[in-house]
Every structure is written in structure tokens, then in C-alpha cells.
Amino acid sequence: MMRDAEKTIGNLIDKQGVSYIASISEDGFPNIKAMLPPRKRIGIKEFYFTTNTSSMRAAQYRKNPNASIYFCDKRFFRGVMLVGSMEVLEDSENKEMIWREGDTMYYPLGVTDPDYCVLKFVATSGRYYSNFKSETFEIN
Template sequence: MLRDIETTIEELIDRQGVSFIASVSEDGFPHMKAMLPPRKRVGIRAFYFTTNTSSMRVAQYRKDPKASIYFCDSRLFRGVMLVGRMEVLEDPASKEIIWREGDTLYYPKGVTDPDYCVLKFVATGGRYYTDFHSQSFEIA
């Protein structure tokens, strides 16, 4: 993939206040959910989100890690979908990395709350849409 497109996609992602994650349900249908932006991003390859360990989405990812995430700039009508796999991380180091002050609102027992986990999405490819055109790409 061309570097300038990757930079454009990174900038699009960083400006969004909402991200969308998708999982595969037990009956094989995609389930989409709006989320806060990722807490950490490594290029367009890895993304880290916080969520509740007890959530339906975590159960789905544990059963089938296939996933996609989507970011959309509705003002300019452009977006990027990334496909890959979602990992559920519960180790202390992963939880510490993306913990923020104020997270006790969602996880009252703090960073060690058993209902707090990290979703790590690793992309293998995607599709970028802008100016009435789309382009597929792979991520090495």
C-alpha cells in the first residue's frame, strides 16, 4: 500500500470520536457495535479497545476471532474498513497500558477489575473509500 494513503487513513482514524467493531455471532451473522475510539493504535495494523469481559462481543470473539473495524468521516463521506482478528487480553500488562484515569466509572474495581479487558485488533487488510472510489489493500 502506498505510504501517503496509509498516512491519510491514520489521520482519518485519529479524528473520529466513534469507531465501529464487528464480530461474528453464533448463527454466523455479523454484529456491529459503536465504540469509543481505540485507546492505542500501532499504524493501521493494531488497535486496542477497552470493554467489559462479560460482554456479548467478548464471548463472540473468544468463539470466533474474525472481526472488522470501521472508521467514518461523515462530513467528507469517506471511511476505512479493516479486517482481521480480535484478541481478548486479560493480562495485567495489557490492561495497564491502556488504562486511564476515570475508567473506574466503567470498571469500579480499577485496573484489576475482572470485568475489564482489552480487545486487540490485528488487521490483515482493508478497504478505503473516498471521492466516490474505493481501494482494497493488504497489510503486511
């Protein structure tokens, strides 16, 4: 069992250059997509990503907020899946919070670009895999 889940998992997440997010399609199947790492995380409970407002993923989360995110450390063959819900945010406060210089490459109209939105993931539980063992944990 992990001594400090938040520290162990937080360290794993912070060292990854890729994150994976999963949504549910209209026909009920999971859809997984590789993304850049979260722009912001609060512990292992809240994660903020950028995406296009017009994206398939944003549309799927609006219809069904059930989601999971996954981080994998392939060097040490360990990973963590977090399960929870994803919200599509379009308010200026959240958009400005995670905006970075250079984002105009993706969102040419800047932080107010109508095709720029924030995905906020809130975890309720997780499953950590390391040393050929898995453990499930709740997130409060």
C-alpha cells in the first residue's frame, strides 16, 4: 500500500509529457485521446486541460461527464488511472488561469478565442499500478 498516495501519484503525474483522457461516445463506448499534460492540478483531485470548444471530446463531455484520465511512467512500468467527471468551462476566469504564452498557435484569437475552452476533471477514485500490483483508492 502507498504511504502517501497524493505525493507518489503527484510525482508520477508531474514527470509525464503525455496524459490520456477518456470520454464516452454517443453509442456508449470509451474514447481515449493522448493530450499534453494538465496545465494545472490541485493534488490528485482536480486537473485542468486545454482543448478546442468545437472538439469531439468537448461535445462528448457535455453529453456525458463521466471520464477517466491516465498517466503512465513507461520507464518503470507504472501508472495511475483516475476516475471522475469532466466539465467543459468557457468562462474567462478559468481560461485566463491556464493560458500560456504560445497558445495562440492553437487558439489564434487569444485567450478570448471562442474555440478555446478548459476541461476540468474532478477525480473520485483511482487505481495505481506498480511492481506488478494494483491498488484502488478513494479521493476525498
